[in-house]
């Protein structure tokens with residue numbers, strides 16, 4: 001008998017691996033070939049961003065790298081000529097005279113390189129914060145340019161997390177690219193010297209470095225896959241950490257003695273991440289060992305070749321001396337090339353996530369229609385169906401609904417009946433699964449979303465409390481005018497004026513106690529500010545979702561008295577459970593399981609048998625529980 005049969009289901013495990021999403025499965029198979037194809041594109045993108053944010057530094061860096069490469073090559077040539085001069089036969093004074101120009105070049109090259117190194121470090125440090133900032137801004141811009149539906153998809157959040165990690169490391173690619181360039185130039189210089197000594201030495205040397213290169217790439221891939229695999233866990237850890245430390249949950253955690261339970265959960269999750277991380281680093285170490293072993297054996301072969309060439313008379317003693325020196329330099333360069341290429345491979349994998357997120361907006365780019373709507377006067381739905389991604393039933397199921405300028409329409413229904421979902425479709429925050437939502441005859445799918453939202457004012461159930469001044473909290477999203485009258489008018493309509501007047505600096509008061517020693521408001525006061533923000537917007541469609549849930553009776557009365565005034569030039573959709581308030585509405589639409597089951601005025605519906613009257617009676621019926629309690633007490 002399964003646990004389901006027995007009526008008791010096992011708790012869902014917090015397992016965020018992208019089941020059904022091919023992306024992380026694909027991550028396991030990221031190959032050198034795949035990255036070799038993607039890297040030029042990523043490098044080009046990085047360079048063009050760097051060029052855009054600070055072209056003087058980029059130009060400076062390129063010049064420094066080229067000059068530094070030339071100095072490296074000259075230095076290497078000078079080294080070999082110095083040694084050749086010193087170990088050749090003849091009078092020591094003559095040899096010294098012969099060697100000194102090379103020594104001078106050697107010293108000058110070293111000096112130039114040291115100076116350039118300082119310049120390169122300076123320029124790189126100047127440019128990387130700008131790059132980091134640009135990568136993050138581009139990412140945030142892409143996230144805000146996604147459909148709201150993205151946030152209902154776990155895959156989107158995972159892609160976002162990976163892209164965010166990519167944005168953090170992406171700036172490294174410039175530095176790694178420079179190091180690779182420097183190593184390549186130095187390798188080139190050494191290769192010319194080695195090639196003149198004997199053509200066999202260089203290919204052997206490159207072969208000798210390959211095992212370590214393969215090991216480093218493999219290890220980078222293993223670490224990347226581990227990080228991707230744990231994306232969901234890491235996010236859950238972040239969420240728990242936030243709850244554990246944030247003021248918002250602090251009272252509940254204490255009064256509910258939740259800390260041991262939450263800390264236990266935290267430990268369990270971090271243990272799992274640590275275990276996967278340890279597995280990855282162990283695999284990385286195993287590969288590093290094999291790489292070093294292979295590299296060591298291959299180096300022995302190279303040195304063996306050198307000895308063989310010497311013994312067989314293919315190399316003179318002087319040439320062998322130079323070869324030893326060049327071999328050491330070139331070995332360092334080849335290893336530098338391999339190491340930096342592996343690092344670029346690693347960074348490229350993360351950056352690829354960032355870049356893909358920008359290209360595809362996490363697969364949820366805003367569907368941009370080309371109709372620029374005016375303030376809508378008639379908003380209606382026809383046979384509207386909406387199903388959330390991954391849900392097994394429709395949240396809205398064949399809705400026909402209309403609201404016009406000058407009207408207040410109330411949406412009423414039990415929890416989960418589809419009220420908030422409908423309000424998101426009316427405001428074009430969601431697009432229909434089937435059926436239509438139209439604004440003055442234009443389907444919302446055809447509207448330019450940004451232009452459409454200019455006509456929308458929305459107070460959602462979970463409105464945001466922005467850590468900004470009271471003024472910014474009201475005007476946010478609108479161009480600021482110097483005339484404060486509009487702000488005060490909106491504040492007065494929402495009852496926020498009396499809240500703001502009591503603040504130490506009025507509209508200029510910072511509402512962010514937690515972080516910035518600003519002022520703090522109560523829940524109801526924040527709700528008034530959120531309402532003021534909606535009233536401030538010159539929007540033709542005003543949607544209020546439970547707008548007075550935290551307000552005292554006086555403040556609530558004020559809102560509903562003002563609502564009729566606000567509806568003069570707006571279409572107002574009001575979602576509320578407080579049925580006494582919906583008397584203000586011209587029409588009431590009652591939803592049940594995503595369908596419209598009743599529609600009419602307050603008077604009509606309260607006199608008709610149906611869901612509305614049932615809910616209204618339940619809301620008004622406070623005597624029954626009170627009488628029962630009294631009876632139980634006397635019994």
Ligand SMILES: Nc1ncnc2c1ncn2[C@@H]1O[C@H](COP(=O)(O)OP(=O)(O)OP(=O)(O)O)[C@@H](O)[C@H]1O
Nearest residue numbers: 152388391395413414415416417418419420421422
């Ligand atoms: N993001 C989401 N992803 C999946 N399903 C969702 C999501 N949001 C809501 N739903 C489902 O859609 C249905 C309608 O939800 P909606 O929030 O519109 O109800 P509501 O009438 O506003 O409820 P309430 O009175 O509790 O605010 C519910 O069954 C809910 O579980």
